[in-house]
Amino acid sequence: MKQRKFKKEVIDTFRLLTGKTFTIGDALNVYLSTPTKIHSESKSARQFVHRNILRFVSSADIVQVKSEGRAYTYKITEQFSARIAGTNAPEFPKKEDLPIPNNALGKNLTERLHQQKLMLLTAMGEAEEYDAIYKELPEIGAQIQDLYNESRDRCSKLLGKVKAIENLIALSGN
Incomplete structure (x- = not known):
């Protein structure tokens, strides 16, 4: 499967959620608190976070842990940890x-x-x-x-x- 590319602000947000279970609301709060956010309006930020969670789920970087009604709980996988380790690598060869x-x-x-x-x-x-x-x-x-x-x-x-x-x-x- 081809690895998808994610924007820096998306990686920064979900990096902070590594090792925790979270909801879309939790991810939204983390996103809105990051200095690299590109959306400041609540509705557009929530849509942005939700779309990216769905993208991460489809690429197996995030898994859905459980659902209570319409509220889903998610967890970041080891694959995502490997992805963010790759984004920390320098752009230029050593x-x-x-x-x-x-x-x-x-x-x-x-x-x-x-x-x-x-x-x-x-x-x-x-x-x-x-x-x-x-x-x-x-x-x-x-x-x-x-x-x-x-x-x-x-x-x-x-x-x-x-x-x-x-x-x-x-x-x-x-």
């Missing part, structure tokens, strides 16, 4: 996973890769902070929108550079 040629070009590329990754992490942090500030103070959204867009564009460009350097290192290692 230094020891990359084939590193012994020549000067390989050393230069490796140093360049580390520099680009550092710049990427900085730009990602900047974009995340603009987003967090906007969520706390939506009245200044117009003032920070351009800054946010610029940092997101920088993230995209830097990610492209990182991937290009990683591809070159992989090619030169063969």
